[in-house]
Amino acid sequence: MADQAWPREKASQPGIKTKVVRSQKITQVTSPVDSLTRQALALDLNDSEDATSVSNTLPRSHTPGHLATKFHGSRRKPSESTIRQRSHGKEGPPIAASGRRTNAMRSTSAIAGKASASGSSSAASSSSRQTRVSAAAARGQYTAFPPMADSTTAPDVPAAPASGMYWSRAPVSGAPHPALRAHTTTLVGSNVFVFGGCDARACFNDLYVLDADAFYWSVPQVAGDIPVPxxxxxxxxxxxxxIIFGGGDGPAYYNDVYVLDTVNFRWSKPKILGDKVPSxxxxxxxxxxxxGIYIFGGGDGVRALNDVWRLDVSDVSKMSWKLVSGPTTPDSRSPGGALVKDSRPKARGYHTANMVGSKLIIFGGSDGGECFNDVWVYDVETHVWKSVNIPVTFRRLSHTATIVGSYLFVIGGHDGNEYSNDVLLLNLVTMAWDKRKVYGLPPSGRxxxxxxxxxxxLMMIGGFDGGEVFGDVWILELAVHAYYSQISHFTIEV
Structure with a gap:
């Protein structure tokens, strides 16, 4: 990989200055400049999640995941202020004198490992299933609510127009929590449930709850059949x-289903009816x-997938699987023997999927050799795939996509060259991308x-920038864009 430096955060631009920025002091989080070395687009056995740049001239891998491996020896030492600006508490692994995080184990993160590792994968899977408690996450002291910003020391940030979207870092307090990546973030009422994920050293099966009104972290006591890390x-x-499905830890992959009751915080592993289950x-x-819960894509340790499964959850104690769209090859033969291009998306993982009515919107992802920029629509009623032709689009993997009315808000991710903190809007009516200006001090690309x-x-939690794992919480104020959420009647025509 050609050497490439991570972009520096832009300094605050001169303009109208305010003494108090919104409701709290904004702490800028920067990402250290990273010099990367290109390697072949192959996945290492332990599956690195460090997505990097892609060259179209190199051969593609048949498996999804990271786009290349990285060498961190040439990483510049982060400044003391950068280290202090990490998330609250002692959630991250220690930083060595060299300025980069110590890594006690090899990175484990792409969707698929090498086929030759299938034997060890089975053994690791069996061993992991017997372990119901993860390695202890890094815990620090209780985090008190931060004091209000002092107008004499608060950073000078140009005033934002009332209509503009605005980034700020949330002033969280409560129980300590670790820095996480590849975790789940699910809203139930006013509580954000954060489960699992990993840092630079290990995977976890811990459950954290963030009160979205008070920005207060808590760690509930859970019981029952707790999932593996x-x-x-x-x-x-x-x-x-x-409802938790799938996931992995290192070379181990799973297709188990777990259920957490958020009222009594009890885990259960219900028996699945029938003998048909996803890989x-x-x-x-x-x-x-x-x-029904519709599962699309991912990777099984050998290859990328593009099948669609439906999990019947009408009764969570009697769930069953059904294959509604099988896996396909890039090209197939017609009854007459002619070569026909497949009308389904390429196999992929680390994409996003959002349901709008009966339409499943798929965007981006990677198969391990290519970072995708395509948008697909799958009608779960008619079981028909359709590709969306968008003249101008963006490559993304490991991003997030959130439905806000008739718009899809895409935040962050990797574009095949570097991690981004861009906010992209996809108009689901016109099927056109729109890149909006966002004010404030944004989070680092991740x-x-x-x-x-x-x-x-929009609340963003955690993430990974190729070298650092984060535990911070960021807020994107939608301002006048908030009215989008009131748009409930529109049709997707493709």
């Missing part, structure tokens, strides 16, 4: 229950429609984070 799994809210996978997506919509604002 997982990352890159999915979590879907069905009423006041959370083990992670980096897939899951969306709820009526009484992927593998989580985003939820609550009270006319």
């Amino acid at each position: 997982l990352r890159a799994m999915t979590c879907t809210a069905v009423g006041k229950k959370l 083990k996978r992670r980096a897939h997506t899951a969306c709820l429609y009526k009484s 992927g593998y984070h989580g985003t939820v919509l609550y009270d006319s604002r």
Whole structure:
């Protein structure tokens, strides 16, 4: 990989200065400049999640995941202010004298590992299933609510127009929590449930709850059949229950289903009716429609996937699987023998999926060799795939996509060259991209984070920038764009 430096955060531009910025002092988080070395587009055995740049001249991998491996030896030492601006508490791994995080184990993160590792994967899977408690996450002291910004020391930030979207860092307090990537972030009422994920050293099966009104972290006491440590799994809210599916830890992949009752915080592992189940996978997506959860894509440790499964959750104690769209090859033969281009998306993982009515909107992702920029629509009623022709688009993987009325808000992710903190809007009526200006001090570019919509604002939690894992919480005030959420009647025509 050609050497490439991470972009520096832009300094505040001169303009009208305010003494108090919104309701709290904004702390800028920067990402250290990273010099990267290009390698072949192959996945290492332990599956690195550090997505990097892609060259079209190099051969593509048949498996999804990271786009290349990185060498961190040439990383510049972060400044003391950068270290202090990490998330609250001692949630991250220690930083060595060299200025980069110590890494006790090899990075474990792309969707698929090498086929030759299938034997060890089975053994690791069996061992992991017997372990119901993850490695202890880094815990610090209780975090008190930060004091209000002092007008004499607050950073000078240009005033934003009332109509403009605005970034700020949330002033969180409460229980300490670790820095996380590839975790799940699910909203139930006014609480954000954060489960699993990993840092630079290990995966976890811990549950954290963030009060979205008070920005207060808590760690509930859970009981029952607790899942093994997982990352890159999915979590879907069905009423006041959370349905966990799939995920992995290192070379181990799973296709188990767990249910968390958010009222009594009890885990259960219900018996699945029938003998049809999806293959083990992670980096897939899951969306709820009526009484079914639709699973698309991911990777199973050998290859990328593009099949669609439906999990019947009309009764969470009697769930069953059904294959509604099987896996395909890039090209197929017609009855006459002619070569026909497949009308389904390429196999992929680390994409996003959002349900709008009966339409499943798929955007981006990677198969391990290519970072995609395409948009697909799958009608779960008619079982028909359609590709959306958009003249100008953006490549993304490990991003988040959130429905706000008739718009899809895409935040962060990797574009094949670097991590981004861009906010992109896809108009689902016109099917055109729109890149909006956002004010305030933005978070550093990152992927593998989580985003939820609550009270006319988008909340982003955690993530990974290729070298650092974050535990911070950021708020994107939608301002006048908040009215988008009131748009409930529109039709997707493709």
